[in-house]
Amino acid sequence: MTMPSARPPLRLWMAVATAAAAGALMALAFPAAAIWPLVFVALAMLLPALMGRSIGGALLVGLSYGLVFFALQVSFTARYLGPVPWIALTVVEGALTAVALVPVALAYRWLPRAWPRSRAVALPLLIAGLWTVHELFLGNWPYGGFPWARLGMSQAQGPFAPVTSWLGVSGLSFLMVALVALVIEIVRMGAWRRPTLLVVPLATLLVLVLTPLFPTARSGEMRIAAVQGNGSTGYFDEREPYGVIAAQAEATRTVAGEPIDLLVWPEGGVDYDPFRDEATARKLTRLVNRFEAPLLANTATERGDRIFNTSFLWTQEGEATQLHDKRHPVPFGEYVPDRDFYYAIAPELIGLIGREYTPGSNPPLVRVDGTGVGLAICFDVIYDEVIREGVAQGAEVLVFQTNNADFRGTDENLQQLAFARMRAIETGRSVVNVSTVGTSQIIRPDGTTVSGLDADEAGVLLEEVELRSGLTAGVVLGPWIQLGMLIISPAALVVAGLLSRRRG
Template sequence: MPWWIAVPLAALGGWCFDLANPDTSVWPLVFPSVLLILAAWWQQRPGVAMLAGLAAGSAFWLPHISWLTLYLGPIPWLALSTVMVAWFVLQGLCTAWATRGIRTLPWFRRRPTWLLVAQALTVAGVWVLREGVQGVWPYGGFPWGRVAHVLAESPLSALVSWVGFAGLSAVIVVVCAAVVGGSISVFPCTSSAWRAFIPAGVAVAILAAATLIPVASLPNHESLRVAAIQGNSKSGIFDDRENGDVFADHVRATEELLDALEVDNEHVDVIVWPENAGEFALTDNPLRGREVALLSKRADAQIVIGTVLADPDGSYTNSSVVWGPTGQQQPKETSRYDKRFPVPFAEYMPNRDFFHALVPDLVDLVQLEYRTGTTPTVMPVDTQFGDVLAGIAICFDIIFDEQAENMVQEGAELILAQSNNADFGRTDENVQQLQIARLRAIETGRAVVNISTVGTSAIIAPDGHDIATIPAFIEGAVVADVPLVSGSTPALRYGATISLVWMLIGGAGLLAGGVGLFRLRRSTTRAQ
C-alpha cells in the first residue's frame, strides 16, 4: 500500500478505535479500526509501517487518555501518550516485518492458504505481545486501551470468561487479519486466489458462532446483601475542601442509607466505601474510628473503607480496611489490603531527581511515596454467613490481569473495586475503567462492586450486567444481593497460558519473517 494511503487509513483506524470505547461506546467500530490499521501495516516497508503506527497510535491514544489534561495540563498526557504511541510504532514495524518476511518463504509462496494462516496468527500474536509488554513496562505498565476492553457490552463479552483478556483481543485481531490478508492476496488475481478467502471465511464464521457462547458459570453458595456508598465528594487533588470533608460526605450518605433501610425494615451484610473515603490514617484517628464503628453497629454490618496509611519508614500505602462495631476487624493483619499497583507519577515518583530537573512544579505535586502492597489481595469480612472472602482492587488495580488471578487464587468470593475518579472530572476515564471492571466480573465469574467517590458506580453481576448503578456526581447508595462464588473460570485457569501461547506465536512469526527477509536479501545480493 502506498504511504499516502497507508498513513491516513491508519489514522482513521486509530480514531475509530477510540470511538469504539466509552464514552462513545460504538463497539462494532473495533472491527473496521483493526482492519484499517492492519491493512496499513500489511507487508509494508519498514519506514511506512512505523509512520502508519505513529498515525494510528496518535489518533487513538491522544483522545483516549485526554482526561489526564483536566488538572495536570498537557505534559503528563503527552508523556504517557508518547510511550503508548511508541509501542504502536514498534508493533507496526514488527507486523510489517513478519507479514513481508513470511510471504518470501518458498513453502508459503506455494501455499497461499497456509501463508494467510501464518500471517494472520502472527499478526494477532504480535498484537497480544504488544498489549502484554505495554501492561508491564515501563514502571509497571499501563494495560489500558486493549482490544478486549471494547467488547465489555457486546455479544462477544462472554468469550472473556473462557479465553481471558489476551485471548479475546487475539480472537478479534486474527479474524481481522484473515480478512485483510485474504483481500490483499487476491491481487493480482490468479486461478487459485480464491483460496486465500477460505481462512477469512472460516474465521468470520467462528466469530459469528462465538456470539452464542454463554458466560462460563461457577457454583455459588450464598447471596450477600451489599451496600456501596458514593459520597460525591470534592476529593480531587485540587478540590477546595477541608480535612474531613470526604469522610463526612460518606458518613452522611451512609446515615441516609441506614435511615431508608430502617424504614423498610431491611438490612445489609456489608457496606463498602470507596478509595480514600476514610481520608488519612483512619486507623490512628480515634474519633473517626468511633464514628465508623457506630455506623457499623447500627447497620449490624462491617464497613470496608479506603484510607491512606503511613508506615514507620516514612512510606505510605493506599489501603483498604475492614471496620466493625469495635473498630478495625481482628486480627488487623488480615483486615487490611495495600494497593498492589500504585500509579507512577501520581502515587509515587520514579527517578524523582531526573524528572524534577525537567518539570519541577509537576513533580513537587507528588509529595507522598506510596509503596507497592504486599498484603493478600483478599480480606475476610465477618457476616451472617461467617467470614466472606472479598477480593480487593483499589482503582487501577482492577486493570491488571495479575490482580484478578491473585484474588481468585486466594479464594475471593466477590470483588470490591474501590476507586476515586475525582481527578478526572466528567471525562471518559471513569466509564473506561467501569468497562474494564465489567469485563473483569465476566472473566472471574464474580460480582464486582465498583464504587467510586464521584462515580460512575455500579454493582455488576458475574455475567456482566448491571444489578444497580449510581450516576456520576450524585450522592447516593446502591444495595443489591450478589452471589458468593467459588472456583475458577477457564479464563483464570488457562488465561495466562493462552496469552503466552499467542505471544510465542507472535515471536515465532517474527523469527520466520526475519529468516525470509534474510534469505531474500542474500539471494538479491548474489543476483547482483
C-alpha cells in the same frame, strides 16, 4: 498460489493518514462512545497500512495510529493538570505502540516469502499473536505498564465479551485481530470463491458470536451497601477537616435500619489514617456498630516511613486486621519514578506530587464471615494478575473501590466501569464498583447492571449481591495463553525472518 507483491498497497503518506483515521475510530470503540464494531473497521484500515513497510515506514504508521488513539483515549489526564501530562502520556504510549507494531509489518514481509502457503491461515494468526504481544508489552512496561487500551476491553457492551470467560482478555483480543487479518488475506488473495479457505475465518466468527459464559456455581448471597458520598475528594478540592468521611457517613445514613452484611466505601472515602488518627477510628467504630456490619473502606496509611493506598475491613471491635495495599500505584500520580530526573524537566508539576506510595504485596482479598471478597483499588482493575489472584484465593464477589474526582466530566469513569464489567464476565463474579463521585454500579456475573448511581450523585446501592464459586477457564488458562503468545509469536517471526533471508 502466487507470491505476494512486496509493494505496499498504500503509499506512505496515505498509510500514515489511514493509520491516523484508524486511531480515531479505535478510540470511538471504547467508552464513552462505545461503538464496539469500530474495532474491526479500525483494524481493517491499520493492518493494510503496515503491509510492505520498511522498519522506518512501519514506525511512522504505528506512531500516527498510536498518537491519535491515545490522544483521544486518555484525554481525561488533562482535566486538572493541563496538557503536559496528557501530551507526555500520549507521546510515550504512541511511541511504544509504534515500536511494538514493527513486528506486525515484518511478519507481512517475511512470512509469505519464507512460506508462501502461510498467507491463508498462518500469517493472520501470527499477526494476531504479535498484536497481543504488543498489548502485553504496553501493559507491563515501563513502570509497570499501562494496559488501558486492550482491544478485548472494548467489548463490554458487545456480543463477544463471553469469550473472556474462556480465554481471558488477551484471548479475546487475539481472536478479534485474527478474524480481521483472515478476512483481509481472503480479499487480497481473491479466495472467497474457494470454500476451504473460508473455514477458518467462519469458525473464528462463530467462536466469537456463539461462545457462552463459562459456568460458575451460585454459592449464596451477600447484602452489600455501596456508598457514593460525592464528597470533596479531588486532588485540588477544598476540604474541611473530616469532610470526606462526613459526606460518606451522611450518604450511608439513608439506609439506616436496613439489614446489611457489608458496607463498602470507595477509594479515598476516609480522610485520615485510622491507625494513627484516633478521631477517625472512633467515627468508623461508631458507624459499624450503628449498622451492625463491617465496613470496607480505603485511605492512605503509613507504616514506618512508607505510605500505602490501603483498603481495610473495619469491624465492630474498633480494629482492622485485614488489609490490602494497592499493587500498582499510578506513576506520576501516586508516586514519581526517577523523581530527580523528572523534577529537572518539570519541577512545578512534579512538585505537586508530595506522597510516594509504596506498591503493596498483601493479597487482594478480605473475608467477611467466611466469604471471600476480592479487591482491586482504582486502576488496579486493569491488571490481570490482581484480579486472578483474588479469585484464585477464594473470592466469591469482587469489590472495586475508586476515586474518579480528579476526572469529573470526562470519559474516565465510564472507561473504568467498562473494565469492571469485563472483569465480572471474565471471572464469573458479581462486581461492586463504587466511586467517590461516580459512576458506581453493582454488576451481575454476566455483565448486566443490577443498579447504579450517576456521577455527582450521593447515594447508596443496597442489593442482595449474588455470590459465585469456581474458577472460569479464562482465569485458569488466561496467563498460559499470554505466555504462549509471548513465546511462540516472536519465535515464529524470527524463524520466518531467517527463512525469508535464505530465500530472498
